[in-house]
Amino acid sequence: MRGYNFAYLDEQTKRMIRRAILKAVAVPGYQVPFGSREMPLPFGWGTGGIQVTASIIGADDVLKVIDQGADDTTNAVSIRRFFALTTGVRTTEETAEASIIQTRHRIPEKPLTADQILVYQVPIPEPLRWLEARETETRKMHALAEYGVMHVKLYEDIATHGRIATSYNYPVLVNERHVMAPSPIPKFDNPKMDHMPALQLFGAGREKRIYAVPPYTDVKSLDFEDYPFEKQTWEHACALCGSRDSYLDEVVTDDRGGRMFVCSDTDYCAERRDAGHVGTGAPVTYGADAAE
Amino acid sequence: MYVAVKGGEKAIAAAHRLLAERRRGDRAHPGITLKQIAEQLSLAVDRVMSEGSLYDRELAALAVKQARGDLVEAIFLLRAFRTTLPRFGVTEPLDTGAMRISRRISATYKDLPGSQVLGPTFDYTHRLLDFELAEEGDPNSVSAAGDPGDVDERVPRVVELLDHEGLIEKEEPDDPDRPVGDLTREPLGFPADRDVRLQNLARGDEGFLLALGYSTQRGFGSTHPFAGEIRMGQVSVELVPEELGFAVDIGDLTVTECEMINQFKGSATEPPQFTRGYGLTFGEGERKAMAMALVDRALRCRELGEEPSSPAQDEEFVLYHTDNVEASGFVQHLKLPHYVDFQGELVTVRELRAEARQRKTGT
Amino acid sequence: MSEHPQTLLTVTGLTRHFGRVVGCEDVGFDLWPGEVLGVVGESGSGKTTLLNCLSGILEPTAGTVSYTDRTGQVQDLYAISEPRRRFLMRTDWGMVHQNPRDGVRMRVSAGANIGERLMAVGARRYGDIRAEAGAWMERVEMDLDRMDDMPRTFSGGMLQRLQIARNLVSKPRLVFMDEPTGGLDVSVQARLLDLLRRLVTDLGLAAVVVTHDLAVVRLLAHRLAVMRRGRVVETGLTDQVLDDPQHPYTQLLVSSVLQT
Numbered sequence: 001m002r003g004y005n006f007a008y009l010d011e012q013t014k015r016m017i018r019r020a021i022l023k024a025v026a027v028p029g030y031q032v033p034f035g036s037r038e039m040p041l042p043f044g045w046g047t048g049g050i051q052v053t054a055s056i057i058g059a060d061d062v063l064k065v066i067d068q069g070a071d072d073t074t075n076a077v078s079i080r081r082f083f084a085l086t087t088g089v090r091t092t093e094e095t096a097e098a099s100i101i102q103t104r105h106r107i108p109e110k111p112l113t114a115d116q117i118l119v120y121q122v123p124i125p126e127p128l129r130w131l132e133a134r135e136t137e138t139r140k141m142h143a144l145a146e147y148g149v150m151h152v153k154l155y156e157d158i159a160t161h162g163r164i165a166t167s168y169n170y171p172v173l174v175n176e177r178h179v180m181a182p183s184p185i186p187k188f189d190n191p192k193m194d195h196m197p198a199l200q201l202f203g204a205g206r207e208k209r210i211y212a213v214p215p216y217t218d219v220k221s222l223d224f225e226d227y228p229f230e231k232q233t234w235e236h237a238c239a240l241c242g243s244r245d246s247y248l249d250e251v252v253t254d255d256r257g258g259r260m261f262v263c264s265d266t267d268y269c270a271e272r273r274d275a276g277h278v279g280t281g282a283p284v285t286y287g288a289d290a291a292e
Numbered sequence: 293m294y295v296a297v298k299g300g301e302k303a304i305a306a307a308h309r310l311l312a313e314r315r316r317g318d319r320a321h322p323g324i325t326l327k328q329i330a331e332q333l334s335l336a337v338d339r340v341m342s343e344g345s346l347y348d349r350e351l352a353a354l355a356v357k358q359a360r361g362d363l364v365e366a367i368f369l370l371r372a373f374r375t376t377l378p379r380f381g382v383t384e385p386l387d388t389g390a391m392r393i394s395r396r397i398s399a400t401y402k403d404l405p406g407s408q409v410l411g412p413t414f415d416y417t418h419r420l421l422d423f424e425l426a427e428e429g430d431p432n433s434v435s436a437a438g439d440p441g442d443v444d445e446r447v448p449r450v451v452e453l454l455d456h457e458g459l460i461e462k463e464e465p466d467d468p469d470r471p472v473g474d475l476t477r478e479p480l481g482f483p484a485d486r487d488v489r490l491q492n493l494a495r496g497d498e499g500f501l502l503a504l505g506y507s508t509q510r511g512f513g514s515t516h517p518f519a520g521e522i523r524m525g526q527v528s529v530e531l532v533p534e535e536l537g538f539a540v541d542i543g544d545l546t547v548t549e550c551e552m553i554n555q556f557k558g559s560a561t562e563p564p565q566f567t568r569g570y571g572l573t574f575g576e577g578e579r580k581a582m583a584m585a586l587v588d589r590a591l592r593c594r595e596l597g598e599e600p601s602s603p604a605q606d607e608e609f610v611l612y613h614t615d616n617v618e619a620s621g622f623v624q625h626l627k628l629p630h631y632v633d634f635q636g637e638l639v640t641v642r643e644l645r646a647e648a649r650q651r652k653t654g655t
Numbered sequence: 656m657s658e659h660p661q662t663l664l665t666v667t668g669l670t671r672h673f674g675r676v677v678g679c680e681d682v683g684f685d686l687w688p689g690e691v692l693g694v695v696g697e698s699g700s701g702k703t704t705l706l707n708c709l710s711g712i713l714e715p716t717a718g719t720v721s722y723t724d725r726t727g728q729v730q731d732l733y734a735i736s737e738p739r740r741r742f743l744m745r746t747d748w749g750m751v752h753q754n755p756r757d758g759v760r761m762r763v764s765a766g767a768n769i770g771e772r773l774m775a776v777g778a779r780r781y782g783d784i785r786a787e788a789g790a791w792m793e794r795v796e797m798d799l800d801r802m803d804d805m806p807r808t809f810s811g812g813m814l815q816r817l818q819i820a821r822n823l824v825s826k827p828r829l830v831f832m833d834e835p836t837g838g839l840d841v842s843v844q845a846r847l848l849d850l851l852r853r854l855v856t857d858l859g860l861a862a863v864v865v866t867h868d869l870a871v872v873r874l875l876a877h878r879l880a881v882m883r884r885g886r887v888v889e890t891g892l893t894d895q896v897l898d899d900p901q902h903p904y905t906q907l908l909v910s911s912v913l914q915t
Binding site for chain 2: 005008161167168
C-alpha cells in the first residue's frame with residue numbers, strides 16, 4: 001500500500017514487539033508489557049493480534065484469519081484484507097496451508113504443526129482481573145505465584161452450581177508456573193493448547209500485553225481432583241458434515257425452538273464434506289425448556 | 293437445506309459504499325472543504341488535535357470530514373496515522389510564560405500585571421440561537437472588532453507571583469536529567485509519575501475528565517480549587533538539533549493552559565501552602581484544560597499525603613479509563629460475534645437446568 | 656525439631672516512627688510456644704503499631720522480629736524475601752482483625768472463606784476442603800447449614816467466628832489478635848472469649864492479643880505487657896500485673912477499670 005511500510009508498522013516498532021515476544025516465549029504464560037500502538041482498526045477488535053502478526057509476518061508467509069472459527073465472519077475478513085493490502089502475502093482459508101493463523105475465540109479443529117504459529121486476539125489478558133481489579137496487586141500475585149483465589153472461585157462455582165460453571169476463557173496453568181487466560185476460546189479448545197507443536201502467541205493491544213506458550217509446553221486447565229476439568233459435549237452431530245467431535249454452533253431455524261447444529265470451524269466442515277461426509281441436514285427442536 | 297452464512301467480504305464492501313454516500317450527503321450541496329472545517333469548526337479541529345495527540349490542523353480537519361463530524365472517530369483516525377510517523381526529536385519544554393496571549397484571566401486577583409484579557413470566549417454570551425447565522429453566506433459580515441492585538445510583552449504567570457512569596461509549592465522535577473515519560477512508547481505502569489499522568493490526561497477524553505473534575509467539586513475528593521490562571525495564545529516550539537547544539541524556532545502552536553491553585557493544610561513535614569493542578573491542551577480547549585487541572589490535582593493525593601477516597605483520586609481507575617480510542621473500541625467490540633462463547637454458555641445453562649430438574653423430580 | 660525448647664518469637668529493639676511521631680519505641684520480648692501475651696494500653700499507646708510490626712504488615716524503623724519455624728530454623732522477619740514472609744503469614748500465622756470485614760472475603764461463601772488457605776497451599780480435592788471447612792465451622796460453633804451463605808448475611812459475632820475459623824484452618828502456630836471482641840455486644844463477647852480460650856488451649860496456640868479491655872487479657876493471656884506512649888512500661892504474669900501493679904500508669908489503668 002502506497003505510503004506505508006510492509007505490514008503497516010515501522011521496523012523499529014516491529015523490533016520492539018519481537019523483543020516482547022521473545023521474552024514472552026522465554027517465560028511461558030507471563031504477561032509482557034509492550035508499547036502497543038494505535039492501529040487503523042479499533043482497540044478490542046484484534047489490535048494485539050494484528051500487531052503480533054505484523055511483526056512476525058514475512059513475504060513468504062501464508063496467512064489465515066478466523067473469528068469464531070470461521071474465515072468469513074466480517075472481522076476476520078477485515079483483518080485478512082488489512083494484511084493482504086499492507087503485505088501482499090498469500091491468504092488462505094485452509095488450516096493446513098497457513099504458516100500464521102490469527103484467531104479470535106477458537107483454535108482450529110485440525111491439529112496444528114510445528115511450522116505453524118497461532119496468534120490469539122486477547123481482550124483481557126489478566127486471568128485474576130475478576131477477582132482483583134488492581135494491576136499492582138495482580139502483578140504481585142503472579143510474581144509470588146499466589147493463586148489460591150483462583151481455586152476459591154472454582155470452589156464457589158461447585159458450591160453454587162454443583163459444577164465448575166466457566167464455559168469460556170477458562171483459566172490454565174502454563175508450564176506449572178503462571179496462571180494464564182487462554183483468551184475467550186471455549187473450554188472445548190483448552191486441551192488443544194497442551195503440548196501443541198505450534199507456537200502460540202497472545203496479543204492484547206488495548207491492555208498492552210503480549211504472552212506466549214512455546215511449542216510442547218504443559219497447559220493445564222485448573223480444576224479439582226474430584227471435580228476434574230470437562231469440555232463441552234453435544235447430543236447432536238454437525239447437521240452438515242456429521243462430525244461428532246467438533247465444536248458446534250447453534251443456528252436458529254425458526255421461532256418455535258427449531259435449531260440446527262453446525263461446525264463452528266468452517267474450513268474443517270467443508271473439508272469433511274468434500275471427503276464425502278454428510279450430516280442429517282435436519283433441524284432439531286428444543287422444546288423442553290420453552291414448555292416449562 | 294441450511295447453508296452456512298457467507299458473504300462477509302461483499303457485505304463489508306457494500307457497507308463501505310453506503311458509508312461514503314452518507315458521508316457526502318445530498319450532492320445538490322457543495323462538498324465541505326478542509327479550509328472551511330479548519331476555519332469555521334475550529335474548536336472541533338482543536339479537540340481532535342488535542343486528543344489525537346497530533347498538532348496538524350489540516351489532517352485534523354480531514355479526519356473530521358472523513359468521520360462525518362464524529363469527533364471520537366476523527367481522533368481515532370488521527371491517532372492511527374500518528375503511529376506511522378517517524379520521530380525526529382524531542383522539543384524543548386514550551387515556555388508558556390512567553391505566550392503571545394489572546395486570552396488570559398485569573399479568578400484569584402482582580403487586577404494583575406499583564407491584566408485580564410477576555411479574548412474570544414463564549415463566556416457572557418447569551419445562549420440564544422442566532423437566526424442570522426442560519427442565512428446562507430455571511431450575513432453579519434463581522435468587522436474585525438479591532439483585533440484584540442495579541443499581548444506582546446512577557447506576561448508573568450499568576451503562580452510566579454505567588455512563588456515570590458513562597459506561598460505555593462515549588463514545581464521542580466525530582467531529577468531534571470531523567471527523560472520525560474512517553475505513553476505512546478512505554479505502557480502505563482503503577483504507581484505512575486506525574487509526567488506520565490499529565491500526558492495521559494492531555495490525551496484523555498474531554499467528557500470523562502469533565503465528569504471527574506466535576507465530581508471533585510461535588511465532594512468526591514474535594515481539592516478546594518481556584519482558577520489561578522487560564523491563558524490561551526501562541527507559543528514557539530524550539531528544537532535543539534544535535535548538529536547545531538542550540539535551540540532553533542521551528543514554528544508556533546496555539547495552546548490553552550490552566551493552573552488551578554488549591555488549598556493545602558500542610559503535613560508533618562510541610563508547612564501550609566498552596567498546591568497546583570495543571571492542564572494543557574492544543575488549540576482553544578478551556579473546558580478540557582480546567583477539568584484536567586482538577587483531576588491532576590486530585591491524582592496528586594499520594595505525594596501530598598492525602599487519603600485517597602474518591603474516584604478522581606484513584607490513579608488506576610482514572611488513568612486506565614481516560615482514553616476514548618481504547619474505550620470506544622472496547623465498548624463497541626461487543627458488536628463483534630460472540631456466538632462461540634454464547635454457545636458455551638447455552639450448553640452450560642441447559643446442563644445446569646437439566647440437573648436442577650432432575651433434582652426436583654428425583655427427590 | 657529441636658529437643659531444647661526454643662522461643663517462637665524473639666523481638667528486640669522494635670521501633671517504628673511516623674515522621675517525628677513515635678509509634679512504638681524499643682520494644683523487646685520473647686514469646687514461647689503455646690504462650691499468650693496480652694498487650695494493653697489506652698488507644699494511641701502504640702499497641703496496634705506494635706502488632707502490625709510483629710505480624711509483617713508494617714516495616715519497623717529499627718529492631719528485629721525473629722520467628723522459629725516448624726523446622727527449627729530462625730527467620731528474621733524483615734530480612735527474608737517478601738514471598739517467604741507472605742507464605743509464613745498465610746500458613747504459620749493467623750491474624751484476627753477487630754473488624755471481621757477486614758479479614759473475611761465478603762464476596763464468597765463461608766465455606767470458600769475457610770477453604771481459601773487450604774487451596775492456597777495446594778489442596779485440590781473439593782470434598783476434603785469442604786469437609787475440613789465443615790469441621791472448623793463446628794469447632795467455632797457455627798451452623799453447618801450456613802456453609803454456602805454469604806458473609807454479609809451473618810451477624811457480627813458469627814462473622815468474627817468465621818474470621819477465626821478461616822485463620823485456624825491452616826493450623827497456625829501463632830495468632831495475632833487486634834481487639835478480637837471489640838464492637839460486639841457484651842453477651843456475644845463473653846461467649847466468643849470463652850471459645851477463644853478453649854481453642855487456644857486445645858490447639859496449643861501462641862498468641863499476641865492487643866486490647867484495651869483488661870477482662871479480655873485476664874481470661875486469655877498468660878503474660879502481660881503494658882504500653883504507654885509507644886513504650887512497654889511493665890511486664891509480668893497476668894495475675895501478678897493486674898493484682899499487684901508496680902508502675903503508676905498500670906496502677907491507674909487497673910484502678911480505673913475497678914471503679915467502673
